[in-house]
Structures are given as structure tokens and as C-alpha cells.
Amino acid sequence: MSDTTSEQVLTTQDGKPLKQALASALRREKMRALLLIAPLLIFILLTFVAPIVDMLFRSVENSIVADTLPNTVVAMQEWDAASGNLPDEAVFAALYDDLGVAVKEKTHTRLGSRLNYEKTGMSSLFRKTGRRVKRMDEGGPFKEQFIKADKKWGQVETWATLKTFSPRYTSAYFLSAADAQLTPEGVKMKPEEQQVYLFLFGRTLFLSITITVCCLLLGYPIAFLLAALPLRTSNLLMILVLLPFWTSLLVRTSAWKVLLQQQGVINDFLVWTGIVSEAGRLVMINNQTGTIIAMTHILLPFMILPLYSVMKTISPTYVRAAKSLGANDCSAFWRVYFPQSVPGIGAGAVLVFILAIGYYITPELVGGTSGIFISNRIAYHISSSLNWGLAAALGTLLLVAVMVLFMVYDRIVGIDNVKLG
Amino acid sequence: MKLKTMVLASTALAMAAGTAFAQDMTIVSWGGAYSASQNNAYHKPYMEKNPGINIINDESSAEAVAKLRAMNEAGNITWDLVDVVASDAIRLCDEGLALEIDHDKALAAAPDGTPASEDFGDLIVSGCFIPQIVYSTTFGYRTDVDEWGGKTPDDICDVFDLETFPGKRSLEKRPINNMEWALLCDGVAKADVYDVLETEEGQAQAFAKLDSIKDSVVWWSAGAETPQLLADKEVVIGSTYNGRLFALIEEQKQPVAMLWDAQVFDLDGWIVPAGLSEERQQRVMDYLNFATDTQRLADQAKYISYGPARQSSAPLVGKHAELGIDMAPHMPTDPANAKNTFLYNYEWWADYRDDLDAKFQAWLAQ
Numbered sequence: 001m002s003d004t005t006s007e008q009v010l011t012t013q014d015g016k017p018l019k020q021a022l023a024s025a026l027r028r029e030k031m032r033a034l035l036l037i038a039p040l041l042i043f044i045l046l047t048f049v050a051p052i053v054d055m056l057f058r059s060v061e062n063s064i065v066a067d068t069l070p071n072t073v074v075a076m077q078e079w080d081a082a083s084g085n086l087p088d089e090a091v092f093a094a095l096y097d098d099l100g101v102a103v104k105e106k107t108h109t110r111l112g113s114r115l116n117y118e119k120t121g122m123s124s125l126f127r128k129t130g131r132r133v134k135r136m137d138e139g140g141p142f143k144e145q146f147i148k149a150d151k152k153w154g155q156v157e158t159w160a161t162l163k164t165f166s167p168r169y170t171s172a173y174f175l176s177a178a179d180a181q182l183t184p185e186g187v188k189m190k191p192e193e194q195q196v197y198l199f200l201f202g203r204t205l206f207l208s209i210t211i212t213v214c215c216l217l218l219g220y221p222i223a224f225l226l227a228a229l230p231l232r233t234s235n236l237l238m239i240l241v242l243l244p245f246w247t248s249l250l251v252r253t254s255a256w257k258v259l260l261q262q263q264g265v266i267n268d269f270l271v272w273t274g275i276v277s278e279a280g281r282l283v284m285i286n287n288q289t290g291t292i293i294a295m296t297h298i299l300l301p302f303m304i305l306p307l308y309s310v311m312k313t314i315s316p317t318y319v320r321a322a323k324s325l326g327a328n329d330c331s332a333f334w335r336v337y338f339p340q341s342v343p344g345i346g347a348g349a350v351l352v353f354i355l356a357i358g359y360y361i362t363p364e365l366v367g368g369t370s371g372i373f374i375s376n377r378i379a380y381h382i383s384s385s386l387n388w389g390l391a392a393a394l395g396t397l398l399l400v401a402v403m404v405l406f407m408v409y410d411r412i413v414g415i416d417n418v419k420l421g
Numbered sequence: 422m423k424l425k426t427m428v429l430a431s432t433a434l435a436m437a438a439g440t441a442f443a444q445d446m447t448i449v450s451w452g453g454a455y456s457a458s459q460n461n462a463y464h465k466p467y468m469e470k471n472p473g474i475n476i477i478n479d480e481s482s483a484e485a486v487a488k489l490r491a492m493n494e495a496g497n498i499t500w501d502l503v504d505v506v507a508s509d510a511i512r513l514c515d516e517g518l519a520l521e522i523d524h525d526k527a528l529a530a531a532p533d534g535t536p537a538s539e540d541f542g543d544l545i546v547s548g549c550f551i552p553q554i555v556y557s558t559t560f561g562y563r564t565d566v567d568e569w570g571g572k573t574p575d576d577i578c579d580v581f582d583l584e585t586f587p588g589k590r591s592l593e594k595r596p597i598n599n600m601e602w603a604l605l606c607d608g609v610a611k612a613d614v615y616d617v618l619e620t621e622e623g624q625a626q627a628f629a630k631l632d633s634i635k636d637s638v639v640w641w642s643a644g645a646e647t648p649q650l651l652a653d654k655e656v657v658i659g660s661t662y663n664g665r666l667f668a669l670i671e672e673q674k675q676p677v678a679m680l681w682d683a684q685v686f687d688l689d690g691w692i693v694p695a696g697l698s699e700e701r702q703q704r705v706m707d708y709l710n711f712a713t714d715t716q717r718l719a720d721q722a723k724y725i726s727y728g729p730a731r732q733s734s735a736p737l738v739g740k741h742a743e744l745g746i747d748m749a750p751h752m753p754t755d756p757a758n759a760k761n762t763f764l765y766n767y768e769w770w771a772d773y774r775d776d777l778d779a780k781f782q783a784w785l786a787q
């Protein structure tokens with residue numbers, strides 16, 4: 001019996017077993033599909049994924065110390081900061097050799113600015129020592145000469161900092177991003193007057209959620225109206241919804257400034273009508289209110305469009321059927337129409353929330369001090385303080401926070417329930 | 422056949438034209454009235470003299486340090502010359518992103534033969550930096566505030582005096598300058614400001630002084646904001662760059678006056694990015710030699726009220742090109758304006774910037 005089946009394996013015309021032939025045909029099919037999307041895939045990998053991974057990698061990368069002062073790092077391995085003594089002459093000699101090379105390649109000042117993020121004063125220490133090292137006596141002793149060049153070389157803390165940050169990978173940036181710091185004695189929280197990032201993360205989440213809710217409250221009725229009106233009228237209204245898309249973001253933000261400021265259009269009107277007194281003009285900009293208003297306006301289309309496209313597919317017959325079965329307007333909407341529009345709410349809310357959490361130009365312009373986001377600090381560290389490691393760490397944390405929220409959202413709403421149209 | 426020759430001929434012509442005209446030079450600056458003044462005083466005359474050069478203006482100076490670092494890492498420097506403030510020049514030099522310059526060799530001597538390094542003097546704060554202008558961060562105030570009862574502020578500490586001069590103020594959203602002014606108005610002597618600011622207590626003292634006006638402050642991050650806020654009556658006193666206030670007062674005729682007391686001098690100038698090809702570097706150096714000579718620096722002051730960085734340029738400063746008013750009294754360096762000035766300590770801020778900025782931001786967010 002078993003013999004006959006093995007002999008009777010189905011084959012194709014050229015004698016190949018059918019199973020294999022099918023598998024290779026499918027593989028070819030898959031390869032062809034892959035080849036078709038290959039240009040896009042390679043493009044995305046090269047221009048999107050690779051730079052982001054590279055940037056995120058900077059949050060732990062710290063080879064600058066070991067690259068600039070290779071001999072010193074090795075010589076320092078034996079030295080223990082807790083002993084309270086300065087490293088011995090051999091370490092200073094290694095530092096002399098390393099700095100000689102670094103000054104020639106002009107990398108010592110770069111190291112100085114890197115270490116200055118961790119300990120104030122390192123920047124000038126390296127700049128100054130770099131100028132002096134050329135004039136030092138090659139024969140030594142180097143310890144005295146370095147301490148003479150700058151007394152900071154005679155302080156244990158300077159060496160302790162150097163040793164703490166000599167490994168090629170560091171957790172320091174992530175600790176900084178969480179308001180902690182890496183010290184020679186271990187991980188410690190920063191002093192209270194320097195803690196700002198966790199607070200800003202919290203505020204960013206809170207404001208983004210508020211903006212999403214505001215967008216939903218304002219966008220839902222508009223989308224409902226658009227979907228219910230005849231095509232001709234709704235097209236006209238649709239243009240009004242899309243119009244902000246064609247206006248520059250900066251123009252829209254500046255327009256809010258003109259409207260909301262204390263000597264602005266809205267306050268002038270309120271004073272003219274006597275609702276508020278001249279002295280009691282409302283403060284609506286350069287604070288959280290300003291950020292919420294301006295960003296709700298800017299992100300509103302991203303809520304309306306998915307809502308509209310979902311609502312468009314809800315057949316009016318359902319509501320009619322509900323009514324004919326005795327439901328009043330309210331319960332027909334709530335129990336029949338609304339559940340069908342939930343996928344649109346899901347899509348709109350995710351879109352607005354994710355856009356809001358990474359926004360930075362609008363909060364920068366209208367947020368004052370109480371309305372700025374974590375992204376404003378990331379932008380500062382990228383373009384102004386040049387502390388790219390910290391910016392990368394903050395960015396990674398933001399990315400992780402968004403992913404966690406996304407998973408929570410998937411649990412509660414279900415990602416299958418999200419529809420863009 | 423005929424078509425083919427024509428195509429060939431026109432291609433050849435285009436290529437010939439290309440080699441003759443395509444010497445682009447990208448110069449990065451701050452945009453607005455400032456770039457316009459450079460265009461009028463330097464770029465236009467230079468291009469007239471050198472028809473083979475085409476200068477392209479890029480307005481990215483605000484993010485120049487970050488962009489230069491990114492270009493350096495990517496190994497493709499697309500800028501030829503960059504206008505930055507002195508503290509950025511020091512940082513770029515530290516990071517090895519700017520070229521070190523031999524000032525006497527690269528730049529023209531003064532008309533009387535004084536070498537460039539002496540003509541610029543102390544203003545050469547970094548080996549990579551070629552000073553161009555002296556500007557100051559100072560205050561402007563509205564002259565029509567009823568609540569002030571006819572008094573006008575004439576002392577830096579009036580900014581901190583909410584009783585005599587009620588109303589909102591605008592200050593820059595960073596610790597630099599604000600911390601110094603706060604200490605000056607809290608009884609610290611000018612010479613001791615940085616020594617005091619080095620200590621924790623000194624920093625707490627400065628923050629405490631700033632706390633006294635915190636609720637009345639609008640914080641700005643772009644230089645154009647204060648003039649706008651003053652014009653809109655949103656604030657009654659505000660700090661910004663003196664050239665911006667000049668435009669507000671003299672060009673837009675707003676009821677605003679200058680408070681020069683304790684103005685903080687700062688410098689702005691050129692750096693040449695490191696890693697340019699030999700040929701490009703030569704071209705830039707030729708431009709630099711022209712654009713930073715005595716006459717050119719004096720010419721720039723015709724268009725904007727910033728002081729030329731060369732000593733030899735000062736006597737040549739004339740009238741505004743359009744308004745026809747004398748520019749000298751509007752310069753931050755004019756003796757009448759510079760009675761009480763504050764010198765910004767670059768070295769000190771290079772060390773304390775990271776630390777104090779973290780504290781300042783935490784203080785703002787509270």
C-alpha cells in the first residue's frame with residue numbers, strides 16, 4: 001500500500017514532483033513581487049530607516065574619549081577614583097602623548113565640548129591645555145606641568161569624570177533624558193532645579209491628548225455634516241476644510257498671534273463690547289491655551305478627513321431602519337450611527353495624536369514657557385547645544401512612549417478597527 | 422543630420438557658457454535687513470568686479486553650527502562662507518569645523534598700513550573668526566505709556582522695576598545676558614558678575630531677581646519678535662539687537678526709544694568651513710579680502726546700524742543710504758551710547774552654557 005502511494009507521486013509534465021514545482025513557482029512569484037517593490041524598499045531603507053537608526057545609535061555611542069585619548073584611557077584602567085589620589089606620572093605622560101596628537105588633528109577641543117555636557121569647565125580646560133601642551137618639556141615630569149597649565153588637572157574630580165566617560169558606550173545620555181546623571185559614584189537624580197525632561201514628557205502627552213480630544217469634538221460634527229449634505233454643497237465645504245492645507249504653517253500660526261494677543265483682535269472686540277475691562281484683557285497666547293488653540297486648528301483636517309471618509313460609507317438606511325423600529329433621533333445616532341463611525345475616530349485620533357506629539361514649530365512660536373513640548377528641547381539640542389547624544393536619547397524615549405501608547409490603544413480600540421476610508 | 426549638428430553645437434555652446442559662468446559661491450547669513458546690507462555693501466560690488474563669480478545667499482546662519490557639523494560628517498561641504506556670531510565661531514573652531522585663518526596674510530591692511538590683526542584688535546576672539554560688525558543686545562521702550570506718568574527708563578534696572586514702570590517686558594529665552602543683567606541690578610559690581618555667577622548661590626541670586634518679573638515677561642527666541650511686540654503694544658520694554666530697534670524707530674517711525682544702558686556688546690563675522698577644495702578656498706579668500714577691507718565694512722553701516730569691526734572704518738561711517746540720516750549716533754559703539762556697556766565673556770559661557778541652560782529651562786518650566 002505504502003509502496004504504491006510513493007510510486008504514484010503526482011508529477012508535472014517534465015517529471016518534477018508537483019509539490020516542488022508548486023513551491024518553486026510560488027517562490028518565483030514572491031521574488032517577482034519583492035523585485036517589484038525593491039526600489040521603494042531600498043529607497044526607504046536608505047533614506048529613512050538607516051538615518052534614523054544611525055541617529056538613535058548616537059544615544060549610547062561614546063567612543064570620542066577612547067578615540068581621542070587612547071593611551072590615557074588604557075593607562076587609567078588601574079587608577080581608582082575612590083582612592084582620592086591623583087593618577088600617577090604614567091597617566092600624565094600618556095595624556096601628554098595623546099594630547100600632542102589630538103592638538104595636531106584639532107580633536108581635543110571637540111572632546112572638551114563633549115565632556116562639558118557632563119562637567120562644567122571641561123571645555124575651557126581642553127582648549128587651554130591644548131595651547132599649553134606644545135610648550136611643555138618633552139622630558140617631563142608631566143604631572144607638575146599639567147597642573148601648572150591648569151589647576152583642574154590636579155583635581156581628582158576631573159580625572160574621575162574622564163574615567164567615568166571613557167567606555168565606548170554610555171548610558172549617560174539616557175540618564176540625562178530621564179533627569180538623572182552618571183557620576184563617578186554611580187547613578188544619581190539631578191538636583192531638583194535641573195529636572196525638566198520628565199516633566200516635559202508628561203506635559204507633551206497631556207497637551208497632545210487634549211489637542212486630540214479638541215479636534216475630535218470640533219471635527220466630528222463637521223465630518224457628519226459633510227457626509228450628510230448633497231455632493232455639491234459638501235464639495236464646497238470640503239474646500240474650506242482643505243484650504244488650511246494650502247496655507248503656510250507659519251502664516252497660520254502668526255495669524256493666531258494677531259488674533260489672540262492681548263492687544264489683538266479678539267481682546268479688542270471683547271473690550272469694545274464691554275465683556276472684559278481694559279485692565280482685564282485675557283491672556284490667550286504664549287501659554288498652554290495658545291498652543292492648544294493653534295495646534296487644534298492646524299491638525300483639525302487630519303481628524304476631519306478620516307472621519308468623513310468613514311462616515312461616507314455608512315449607509316443612511318441603517319438610521320432610517322432604526323427610526324422605523326421606534327428609536328428616537330438620539331438613540332438612533334448613538335446606538336446605530338456612532339458605533340459605525342468608530343473606525344474613523346480611531347484613525348483620526350491616532351493621526352492627530354502622533355502628529356501632535358512631535359510638533360515643535362507651533363509650540364515654539366505661541367507656547368511661551370508653559371506651552372512648549374519635549375520636541376522643542378530636542379530641536380534645541382540638535383541645532384543649538386549640539387548635544388546630539390542627548391537629543392537622540394530624548395527622541396528614542398519619545399519613540400518608545402508613542403509605541404507603548406500605540407500598543408495600549410491596540411488593546412483598547414483594536415488596530416483592526418481603524419479605517420482611513 | 423542637420424538637426425544633429427545643431428544639437429551638438431548648442432550643447433557645446435552651453436558647456437562653454439557653463440564653464441565661464443558657473444562659479445557659484447554660497448554665502449550663508451542671517452537673512453532680512455542684515456543680508457540686504459551685506460548684499461549692497463559686499464556682494465554687489467564684488468560681483469561687478471568679478472563677473473565670473475555668482476554669489477548665492479543662503480539664510481541659514483541660525484542653524485549653521487548644526488548644519489556644518491552634519492555636512493562635515495557627510496563629507497560634503499556645500500557652503501563657502503558662513504556668517505556667525507562670535508560664540509558660534511568659537512564652537513565651530515573647537516569642533517574643527519572652521520578653518521584657522523592667518524589674519525594678517527588673508528586680510529587687507531588698513532589704508533594707513535596697519536596690519537589687519539591690529540586693526541581688528543581684540544575682536545579676533547578665535548583663530549577661525551574674521552570679525553565684521555559689533556552689535557549689541559539692548560532694550561527699547563515705548564514712549565507713550567500713560568501709567569509711567571511721564572517718566573522714562575534710563576537705567577538697566579528700570580527693567581526690573583515693576584512699580585515705576587509697570588507693563589510687560591520681553592526677554593530672550595536663554596540665560597545669556599539675562600543672568601548678567603539680573604545680577605547687575607541686584608547689587609553685584611560689573612567686574613564681579615562672572616565670578617558670582619560661577620557659584621550656586623550667585624545663580625540662585627540671579628534667578629531670584631528674574632523671578633521678581635517672571636510673570637510680566639514674554640520670552641522671545643527670534644530677534645524680530647521684540648520689535649513686533651513693541652509695535653503691537655504687547656510689551657512696553659523689550660530686549661533685542663540694536664539694529665532691529667533702529668529699523669523700528671527710524672524706518673517704521675514707531676514711538677519707541679533706545680535704552681542703551683548696560684548694552685551687551687557682541688560680535689558677528691565670517692568663518693570659512695573646513696574641508697573646502699583648494700580651488701574653492703582660494704575663491705573665498707579672495708572674496709574675504711575684498712569684503713572685509715576698511716571701506717567695505719564702513720559701507721555696510723550705510724544700510725544697517727551695526728558698528729564696523731575695524732578701527733580704521735569708524736571715521737568713514739556716513740549717512741544712511743535711504744533715510745539720509747547720520748549713522749554714527751545710532752551705532753552701539755558711539756561714545757554717547759556706550760557710556761555703560763557690558764562685555765560678554767565668551768570663554769566663560771563656553772564652559773557654563775550647558776549647565777546654566779539646563780537650569781534656566783527648568784526654571785522657565787516651573
